[in-house]
Amino acid sequence: MLLNIEQFLPxxxxxxxxxxxxxxxxxxxxxxxxxHRNLGxxxxxxxxxxxxxxxxxxxxxxxxxxWGGMISYDWLSFTFKMLFIFAAGITALLAMDIEGLGTRxxxxxxxxxxxxxxxxxxxxxxxxxxxxxxxxxxxPLYILAGFFIFDNKSTEAGFKYLLFGALSSAIMLFGFTxxxxxxxxxxxxxxxxxxxxxxxxxxIPAYIGSLxxxxxxxxxxxxxxxxxFWAPDVYEGAPTPVAGFLSTASKAAGFAVxxxxxxxxxxxxxxxxxxxxxSVATMTxxxxxxxxxxxxxxxxxxxxxxxxxxxxxxxxxxSALGLISVVYYLLAYLITNLAAFGIVSAVGRVTRSDDxxxxxxxSRRSPYLALALLVALLSLAGMPPLAGFVAKVFIFMAAIEAxxxxxxxxxxxxxxxxxxxxxxxxKYVYLYRSDGDTEPLPVSRSFTxxxxxxxxxxxxxxxxxxxxxxxxxxxxxxxxN
Amino acid sequence: xxxxxxxxIVFTPIVSGLLIxxxxxxxxxxxxxxxxxxxxxxxLLSIWAYFSYDVAAGGYQFVEQYTWLPxxxxxxxxxxxxxxxxxxxLTGIVMFTGVLISWGVDDRPREFFGFxxxxxxxxxxxxxxxxxxxxxxxxxxxxxxxYLLISIWGWKVTRxxxxxxxxxxxxxxSVVALVGALAMYFVSGLGTFDMIxxxxxxxxxxxxxxxxxxxxxxxxxxGGIFPFxxxxxxxxxAAPTAVSMFHAGVLMKLGAFAALRVGIMLLPEGAKAHMWWxxxxxxxxxxxxxxxxxxxxxFKYVIGFSSVSHMGLVAMGFATLxxxxxxxxxxxxxxxxxxxxxxxxxxxxxxxxAHTREIPNLGGFRKAMPLVAVAFIVGGLVxxxxxGFSGFVAExxxxxxxxxxxPWIAIAAAISIVVTASYIIRxxxxxxxxxxxxxxxxxxxxxxxxxxVALVFLSAVLIIVGVYPSIMVPMVESGVTYILRLxxxx
Numbered sequence: 001m002l003l004n005i006e007q008f009l010p011x012x013x014x015x016x017x018x019x020x021x022x023x024x025x026x027x028x029x030x031x032x033x034x035x036h037r038n039l040g041x042x043x044x045x046x047x048x049x050x051x052x053x054x055x056x057x058x059x060x061x062x063x064x065x066x067w068g069g070m071i072s073y074d075w076l077s078f079t080f081k082m083l084f085i086f087a088a089g090i091t092a093l094l095a096m097d098i099e100g101l102g103t104r105x106x107x108x109x110x111x112x113x114x115x116x117x118x119x120x121x122x123x124x125x126x127x128x129x130x131x132x133x134x135x136x137x138x139x140p141l142y143i144l145a146g147f148f149i150f151d152n153k154s155t156e157a158g159f160k161y162l163l164f165g166a167l168s169s170a171i172m173l174f175g176f177t178x179x180x181x182x183x184x185x186x187x188x189x190x191x192x193x194x195x196x197x198x199x200x201x202x203x204i205p206a207y208i209g210s211l212x213x214x215x216x217x218x219x220x221x222x223x224x225x226x227x228x229f230w231a232p233d234v235y236e237g238a239p240t241p242v243a244g245f246l247s248t249a250s251k252a253a254g255f256a257v258x259x260x261x262x263x264x265x266x267x268x269x270x271x272x273x274x275x276x277x278x279s280v281a282t283m284t285x286x287x288x289x290x291x292x293x294x295x296x297x298x299x300x301x302x303x304x305x306x307x308x309x310x311x312x313x314x315x316x317x318x319s320a321l322g323l324i325s326v327v328y329y330l331l332a333y334l335i336t337n338l339a340a341f342g343i344v345s346a347v348g349r350v351t352r353s354d355d356x357x358x359x360x361x362x363s364r365r366s367p368y369l370a371l372a373l374l375v376a377l378l379s380l381a382g383m384p385p386l387a388g389f390v391a392k393v394f395i396f397m398a399a400i401e402a403x404x405x406x407x408x409x410x411x412x413x414x415x416x417x418x419x420x421x422x423x424x425x426x427k428y429v430y431l432y433r434s435d436g437d438t439e440p441l442p443v444s445r446s447f448t449x450x451x452x453x454x455x456x457x458x459x460x461x462x463x464x465x466x467x468x469x470x471x472x473x474x475x476x477x478x479x480x481n
Numbered sequence: 482x483x484x485x486x487x488x489x490i491v492f493t494p495i496v497s498g499l500l501i502x503x504x505x506x507x508x509x510x511x512x513x514x515x516x517x518x519x520x521x522x523x524x525l526l527s528i529w530a531y532f533s534y535d536v537a538a539g540g541y542q543f544v545e546q547y548t549w550l551p552x553x554x555x556x557x558x559x560x561x562x563x564x565x566x567x568x569x570x571l572t573g574i575v576m577f578t579g580v581l582i583s584w585g586v587d588d589r590p591r592e593f594f595g596f597x598x599x600x601x602x603x604x605x606x607x608x609x610x611x612x613x614x615x616x617x618x619x620x621x622x623x624x625x626x627x628y629l630l631i632s633i634w635g636w637k638v639t640r641x642x643x644x645x646x647x648x649x650x651x652x653x654x655s656v657v658a659l660v661g662a663l664a665m666y667f668v669s670g671l672g673t674f675d676m677i678x679x680x681x682x683x684x685x686x687x688x689x690x691x692x693x694x695x696x697x698x699x700x701x702x703x704g705g706i707f708p709f710x711x712x713x714x715x716x717x718x719a720a721p722t723a724v725s726m727f728h729a730g731v732l733m734k735l736g737a738f739a740a741l742r743v744g745i746m747l748l749p750e751g752a753k754a755h756m757w758w759x760x761x762x763x764x765x766x767x768x769x770x771x772x773x774x775x776x777x778x779x780f781k782y783v784i785g786f787s788s789v790s791h792m793g794l795v796a797m798g799f800a801t802l803x804x805x806x807x808x809x810x811x812x813x814x815x816x817x818x819x820x821x822x823x824x825x826x827x828x829x830x831x832x833x834x835a836h837t838r839e840i841p842n843l844g845g846f847r848k849a850m851p852l853v854a855v856a857f858i859v860g861g862l863v864x865x866x867x868x869g870f871s872g873f874v875a876e877x878x879x880x881x882x883x884x885x886x887x888p889w890i891a892i893a894a895a896i897s898i899v900v901t902a903s904y905i906i907r908x909x910x911x912x913x914x915x916x917x918x919x920x921x922x923x924x925x926x927x928x929x930x931x932x933x934v935a936l937v938f939l940s941a942v943l944i945i946v947g948v949y950p951s952i953m954v955p956m957v958e959s960g961v962t963y964i965l966r967l968x969x970x971x
Contacts, residue, residue, distance in 0.1 A: 412656040
């Protein structure tokens with residue numbers, strides 16, 4: 001088989017990322033140590049270029065299976081790829097000035113490796129490809145979570161993430177084998193067809209069994225209850241930009257495979273009730289436990305668990321609008337949560353603390369950083385004119401359209417709880433005083449750039465939603481038409 | 482294309498608010514001047530819009546419509562009619578005077594005016610919205626700055642509690658209404674959030690009866706309806722003066738107005754089916770609110786509960802579903818807005834000098850601040866519904882409409898007028914007349930020129946509407962006629 005250039009178009013982002021990773025590796029070896037920090041700029045600009053050069057390689061409206069059916073070349077995967085690459089670029093900027101993280105070239109290379117995995121994850125159309133890509137994402141992330149090897153919390157985070165991740169991916173793999181055993185093929189679009197052909201009543205328990213086992217693996221990725229236990233500890237211990245990356249890009253990748261596998265392989269009658277229960281449990285537990293947190297990273301961890309629950313409402317709705325709302329929600333959530341973690345790392349770098357007490361009087365120390373935190377937290381709470389508001393409205397719309405009014409009401413009640421703890425943080429920031437609140441809080445240029453981009457993004461997604469919505473609906477049409 | 486005046490009104494505050502954030506933190510005077518300029522601009526624009534509304538033609542004017550999200554039928558659609566024109570004017574007045582009397586805010590004035598103006602944009606947006614989605618969008622924008630404004634610049638004793646209580650109450654109300662509104666969107670089958678289209682959606686009476694309470698109460702929480710009024714006095718008292726003015730003067734109207742616009746106008750059958758018991762709740766508001774106000778010893782709580790009582794009259798007027806009642810309610814929204822802004826301004830000025838609001842500890846302020854005393858008396862007369870003041874123009878039709886449908890409730894509600902008179906006269910006597918307590922001797926100074934401008938301006942509006950009602954009555958009447966048509970004749 002002769003390779004031609006056409007065949008590379010579907011994996012152009014991955015190819016470009018690989019080139020970028022190799023470039024960083026080469027630069028790290030050739031540049032003197034003090035220059036290594038600037039690899040962050042290279043990574044961020046490189047990511048921007050990857051997005052720019054990938055745009056001409058966007059797919060057509062009809063999904064195509066390429067590379068021997070391993071990869072689905074469609075808008076859903078393309079959309080998610082762009083999100084991952086964006087998140088990675090921002091994370092590089094946020095990490096640059098973190099001591100022991102941004103000064104090490106390995107960090108950028110590992111993050112790029114993980115991003116490549118995510119891109120394959122979003123487009124995987126085969127069980128083998130799916131499993132391999134999930135591992136490609138996870139292994140660099142285990143290392144990144146434990147990147148500060150002299151910090152006990154960070155190593156604990158890395159190890160915990162590894163143990164949980166390895167266990168849940170083993171369980172998921174078992175689910176895959178069951179599925180293969182029943183269907184006789186590993187290609188996702190074909191599995192459902194062969195299952196229909198061989199449908200005998202005796203297979204139903206195995207079918208449900210494999211669904212459950214697979215959901216364990218995906219549930220771990222999106223940190224849904226009851227597979228969420230790792231998230232708060234890992235976010236707390238991991239370097240803050242890494243935690244931000246974990247809670248956004250990695251979670252979005254989990255959603256990408258979740259919707260693809262569920263919609264392609266399993267009938268909605270089986271998974272929808274189960275997922276609805278998981279969604280309610282995830283939202284409720286995430287929000288209620290977030291109320292009691294004293295560490296902002298743990299609070300954001302529980303809040304990100306809760307947000308996975310909201311996004312699941314869109315999946316449960318099982319409709320075009322539902323899937324659109326999931327994509328929109330993930331877009332809004334990704335930029336918002338990256339901003340929140342970015343501000344936390346900017347503050348934590350100076351104060352050396354992630355306790356909520358470190359945020360007392362932040363508005364006096366740094367009015368603009370406080371304002372950015374206000375925007376990020378209110379967007380998480382779902383207040384207009386910020387991204388979180390429309391995203392939530394779309395999710396609730398999808399639920400009501402599908403007749404799941406009770407689920408929409410659960411979501412609404414949860415967003416009230418959410419508002420409470422986000423406002424509490426803002427109270428600390430604006431109202432409370434601390435001894436050091438007259439000292440300035442220097443913010444480096446890379447932080448400023450990253451946070452400014454994110455805040456602008458939050459406002460854009462929250463006000464001019466038509467282009468984003470059209471984009472999300474094109475992506476959703478890849479699975480729903 | 483005509484000049485997009487409504488968009489200018491809506492976006493002037495938020496744009497100037499964002500610009501104010503760019504002023505360096507230590508340039509406090511510049512921030513204040515910029516805020517005053519923006520407030521003046523918004524006031525002039527709203528006056529202009531109010532007086533260029535063609536009452537004879539009626540209907541929605543200055544309409545602007547731009548697609549926002551065509552796939553879901555969301556558009557940016559604004560228009561002015563007889564109901565919301567006075568409220569836009571009211572917001573302009575309160576915003577301008579609020580800036581005037583906030584000159585003394587010394588803790589981060591930049592942030593103060595910035596948040597206040599974001600709030601103002603939300604308020605303007607809700608009043609002129611003709612799209613249901615847009616209405617919610619701006620409604621929430623109007624809610625969250627309250628939290629910051631109250632908790633940061635509020636009264637130290639209760640601000641954290643009151644701010645959180647208020648925000649959660651209003652947020653719960655708005656999301657309950659949102660679920661109802663989304664149900665309306667899908668049931669209508671029109672695929673649009675446009676309220677003009679939804680008015681003609683022809684919802685089945687069963688659906689209307691089911692959804693109406695959710696939508697109506699979701700918004701009416703912000704209108705202070707019993708038994709969801711509890712956040713309101715706490716919030717008013719804890720808020721800094723300008724925010725109390727905004728809050729009681731404008732924000733509560735936002736709730737009443739949205740309950741009218743979304744509840745009564747889109748679900749008229751639901752309104753007819755439920756109004757008989759809602760009017761009983763509003764009666765509790767009116768009478769109970771007045772009685773509670775009369776036993777408060779804190780000056781600001783008196784005004785806070787008087788707002789609950791007066792806003793009850795607004796809801797009561799709407800609940801009559803007849804012409805006189807709704808006309809009165811429409812004017813009462815404006816009249817009470819200006820009046821209560823005046824009251825809270827006066828309370829703030831007295832507190833700034835006396836550092837206490839306990840009525841028994843005050844007295845004799847008329848000598849030190851004569852203009853403040855006069856302004857309060859003007860507000861008091863409005864509050865009692867004296868002829869010649871705007872309160873009469875508003876309350877008389879409400880009682881007239883009430884008498885036509887529920888005479889017993891009219892009689893019961895009339896008690897509130899007497900009670901109102903008693904607490905207003907008590908305050909006038911105890912705070913402004915009598916002997917100045919020795920502790921205050923020599924400490925009490927008169928208010929500054931900016932405060933005086935604000936007081937004179939607010940009092941003048943109340944008197945103008947009172948002696949020359951045709952400046953407002955025909956306009957509101959044209960709005961009411963439109964609503965009555967939706968309610969099916971009458």
